[in-house]
Amino acid sequence: MDRLSARGDLNSPVSRPEPFPRRPSATVEEFASGLNELALGGDGWRSVLDRISTVTGRKARLIGVHGGVFWATDGGDATMSPSEVARVFAEPEPMTVELADGLSARALPVWAGQRRVGLLLLAEPVDERNLAYLVASATAVAIEAVRRDAAATAKAENASRLIDELRYGALRGTDELTRTAARFGLRLDEPHAAAAFAYDGPNRRTWSTALSWLEMPVRQEDGEGWTVLAGDVPREIGRIRVRLQGMVGEGTVLAAAGPVVAGPRDTARSFRDAETVLGLLRRRRGEHELLYSELGPAQLLLAVPPERLHTFVDQQLGPILDRPELILTLDAWLATRGSRAAVADLLHLHRNSVGYRVGQLRQLLGADPLDPDTAHRMRTALTARELLHVFCHRTS
Incomplete structure (x- = not known):
């Protein structure tokens, strides 16, 4: 799990000298009141936890x-597993936990209404007075969590609108759009590419949360996430997909990228092509990432109007278009360069059945699929047919 302190305005923790000096005169009531004022003033986690440490003389996380x-x-950065956190929430009283970096701490579950915020930790030993301070801190931590939720929601809504504008074509001038994007860390005046992420598992709420934690603006829609990537796009696609997969656990995360473009006027095209690349990826078993640059001939076919693709597919594959088993056999036959054994393994057929189907292909197509010219036309037609299926799914 990535440290949440690396996100947004959460600054990285800094090392501080120990022990913290205890304020001698603060009653629990005075302490709670002052802490709540800090949280209501928007001072953030740092100020709230620093005050807790100052008063108790203990490390706080x-x-x-x-x-x-x-x-x-x-400055401690030892994480806990979600199941360990859930175990603490299930206990009626604060309990002691041991972290991987050696910290032993009393853990207090903090709620904001019905939402679990997290665990407030105070380093052991925790006496009765410090335990009272710890429990009194919960309200301030919850206040800060609610304040952050509101700010994050507003930022996410603005980021979502920006991505929508980039996807469907900007309604304002490119200079203004570029300046707006820069406030979210996007440099549209430098090479960039649209990216799409999809998830097919059961943990939909975790998936939505995982997308919201990405460091770039994201638009969520029907289980998909859309954003813009710059720099080494293949590396970024892989890094983000692995991170998302680790967070959602069960199910599969897919990642696709459109072509790299140089300016905001072409960003919408990159998004359109990224959508097509994602559609192609969904049809490829066992593949989890696909880039526009890896499409081969499909890159050229994307520029061909669908009606012309239909005509070409009908011309080349017309006699077998209503025979899905022959389409699969032709695809496998071309991919394996005519290996009957390999096709039999791919399609779970007997080798004799493969030979029979290939004979039907030769008869219906009126040509040998392995003839170089024929093979080229058949492979192009199969790719065009695949694109048409993706286009049809997008418009349905």
């Missing part, structure tokens, strides 16, 4: 429900 570190007064 805040761990999110997914196990990442929100803030740590001692």
Whole structure:
């Protein structure tokens, strides 16, 4: 799990000298009141946890429900597993936990209404007075969580609108759009590419949360996430997909990228092609990532109007278009360069059945599929047919 303190305005924890000096005169009520004022003033996790450490003289950390570190007064970055966090929430009283970096701490579950915020940790030993301070801190931590949720929601909505504008064509001038995108960390005046991520598993809420934690603006729609990537796009696609997959666990995360473009006027085209690349990826068993640059002839066919693709497919594959088993056999026959054994393995057929189907292909197509010219036309037609299926799914 990535540390949550690396996101947005959550600054990385810094090392602080120990022990923290205890404020001698603060009653629990005075402490809670002052802490709540800090949270209501929007001072953030750092100020809230620093005040807790100052008053108690103990290290303090805040761990999110997914196990990442929100803030740590001692710079500690040891995470917890989601199941460990859930176990603490299930206990009626604060319990002691042991972290991987050696910290032993009393863990207090913090709620904001019905939502779990995370665990507030105070380093052991925790006496009765410090335990009272720890429990009194929960309201301030919850206030800060609600404030952050509201700010994050507003930012996410603005980011979502920006991605929509980039996807469907900007309604404002490119200079203004470029300036707006720069405020979200996107440099549209430099090479960039649209990216699409999809998830087919059961953990839909976790998937939505995982997308919201990405460091770039994201538009969520029907289980998919859309954004813009710059720099080494293949590396970024792989890094983000692995991160998302690790967060959702069960199910499969797919990642696709459109062509790299140089300016905001071409970003919408990159998004359109990224959508097509994602559609092609969905049809490829066992593949999880696909880039526009890896499409081969399909890159050229994307520029051909669908009606012309239909005509070409009918001309080349007309006699077998209503025979899906022959389409599959032709695809496998071309992919294996005519290996009967390989086709039999791919399609789970007996070798004699493969020979029979290839004979039907020769008869119906009136040509040998392995003839170089015929093979080229058949492969192009199969690719065009695949694109048409993707186009049809997009418009349905």
